[in-house]
Amino acid sequence: MTKFIFQRIFQMIFILLGVSFIVFFSMHIAPGDPATFIAGEEAPPETVEQIREDMGLNDPFFVQYGDYMAGLIQGDLGYSYQTSQNVGEAILLRLPNTVRLITAGLTVAAVLGIAIGIIAALRHRSWLDYTATSFSLLGLSIPNFWLGTMAILVFAVILQWVPVGGFNSPWFTFEGIQETIIPALTLGLSSAATIARMTRSEMLEVLGSDYIKTARSKGVREIKVYMVHALRNAMIPTITVLGLSFGVLMGGTVILEEVFAINGIGRLLVDAIQQRDFPMVQGGVLLIAATFVIINLIVDLLYIIIDPRISYGE
Template identity: 60%
Template sequence: MLGLIGKRLLQLVFLLFGISFLVFMSMHLAPGDPATIIGGPTATESDLDAIRAELGLNNPILVQYLDYIRGVVQGDLGYSFQNNQSVSESIATRFPQTLNLAIASMVVAVLIGVPAGIISAIKQNSWFDVSSTTIALAGISIPNFWLGAMLILIFSVELQWLPVGGLNAPFWTIEGMKQLILPAITLGTASAAMIARMSRSAMLEVIRADYIRTARAKGVRKNVVVWVHALRNAMIPVITVIGLNFGFLLGGTIITEQVFAINGVGRLMIDAIAARDFPVVQGTVLLVATLFVIVNLLVDIIYAFIDPRISYD
C-alpha cells in the first residue's frame, strides 16, 4: 500500500509539471494582452510597457515559466494581475464554498443513485426499474444551467421556499443548508444518474453469480444475500464512478456557481480567464488536478478495504 501511495505521489509531481506547462503556454500564446486589460482603455503605450515590465511579461516565455515553477516549488503561486492579491489566499477564500458544494452534491448523488440502482436490479424489468432507468437517462441529458434555472424559478421565485443563490451562511446552519439544497441537486443530478446505472449493472452481475445462488439455496434470507453479500462486491465499480464524479465535481462546479452566484473556485477561474489573469488560472488548475489525483488514490485505498483480495504489494 505504501508503495502505491509513493508511486501515485511521484506521478502527481510529473502530472502537475505537465499540466502547469500546458496551461502556462496556452494562456500566454492565446490572443490578448493582460496589460491592456489591467491598464484599461485610457492607458497609454508607455503605461502598458510599464505594466508589462512590472509583471515580467517582457521576459522570454520560457524564462517566465521557470520563474513561475521556482515560485510554486517554494509554495508561492504568485499574485493576481487584477488586485495584486496572493493567489493562495484567493483560492483559500473561495475553495471552502466549492468543497461544500461538491460534498453536498455527492451526498445527493449517492443517496439517490445507489438505492435506485440496487432496487432496479432486484426488481429488474418492473415499473420501478423502467421508471428509474428513464429518469437516469433524463438526469444525464438535462444541462445543469437549465435545471438550475428551473429550480430557482419554481422553489425560489414561485414558491419562495429556498434562497435564490449564494453560500453566505455557514453550511452547518439552517440557512446554510437551505442555500446548498438547490445547487447540490442541480450539480448532483447527473452524478446520481450515472451512479444509479452503474449500481444497477454491477448488482445484476453479482446477483447472478454462483456464490449468490449457493447462499440462496442454503436458505439465507434474500435481504441478507442482497444487502450483505452482493452489495459489498457490487460496490467496487460503483466506488470508481463515485470517486471519478467527485473529482469532476471539485473542478466542474463552474456553471452551477455562475447560475447560483456562488463565489467558489470555478467562478474565480472563469473571471481570471476573462481578465487574462495568468497566475490565478494556473493556480486553480493545479489545485483541481492535485485534488483529482488524490481522490483517485483514496478510491484505490478504499478498494483494498472493501475487497481483501485486492492487493497493491
C-alpha cells in the same frame, strides 16, 4: 502498499508538473493582454508596455515559466494581476464554498444513484426498474446550467422555498441547508444517473452469480444476500464511477457557481480567465488537478477495504 502509495505520489508530482506547463502555455497563447486589462483600453501604448515590462511579460516564455516554478516549489503561487492579492490566500478564501457545494453534490449523487440502482436491480423489469432507467436518461440529458436556472425560477422565485443564490449562512444551520440543497441537487443529478446505471448493471450481474445462489441455498436471509454479499461485490465499479464523478462535479462548479452566485473556486476561475489573470488561473487549475489525483489515490485504496482480495503488492 507503502511502495504503491509512494509510486502514486511520485506520479502525481509529474502529473501536476505537466498540468502546470499546459495551463501556463495555454494562458500565454490565448488572445488578450493582461497589461491592457490592467491599464485599460484607452491607455497609451507606452503605459501598457511599461506594465508589461514591470510584470515580466516581455521575458522569454521559458524564463517566465522558470520564475513561476521557482516560486511554486517554495509554495508561492504568485499574486493576482488584477487585485495584487496573494493567489494562495484568494483560493483558500473561496475554497470552503466550493468544498461545501462538491461535498453536498457528491452526497446527493452517491445516495440517489446507489439507492435507485439497487431498487432497479431488485425489481428488474418492473415499473420501478423502468422508472429508474428513465430517470437515468433524463439526468444525463439535462444540462446543469439549464436545470439550475429552472430550479431558481421555480423554488426561489415562484415558490420562495429557498434563497435565490449564494452561501451566506453556516453549513449546518437550517438556512445553510436551504441555501445548499438546490445547488447540490442540480450538481449531483447527472452523476447520480450515471451511478444508478452502473449500480443496477453490476447488481444484476452479481445477483446471477453462483455464490449468491449458494448463499440462498444455505438459507441466508434475502436482506443479507442483497446488502452484504451482492452490494459489496457490486460496489467496486461504483466506487470507480464515484471517483470519476468527483472530477465531473468539480468541473460542474465552474458553471453552477455562476448560476447560483456562489463565491467559490469555479467563479474565481471564470473571472480570472476573463481578465487574463494568469497566476489566479494557474493556481485554481493546479488545486483542481491536485484534488483530482488525490481522490483517485483514495479510490484505489478503497478497493482494498471493500475487497481484501485486491492487493497492489510491495
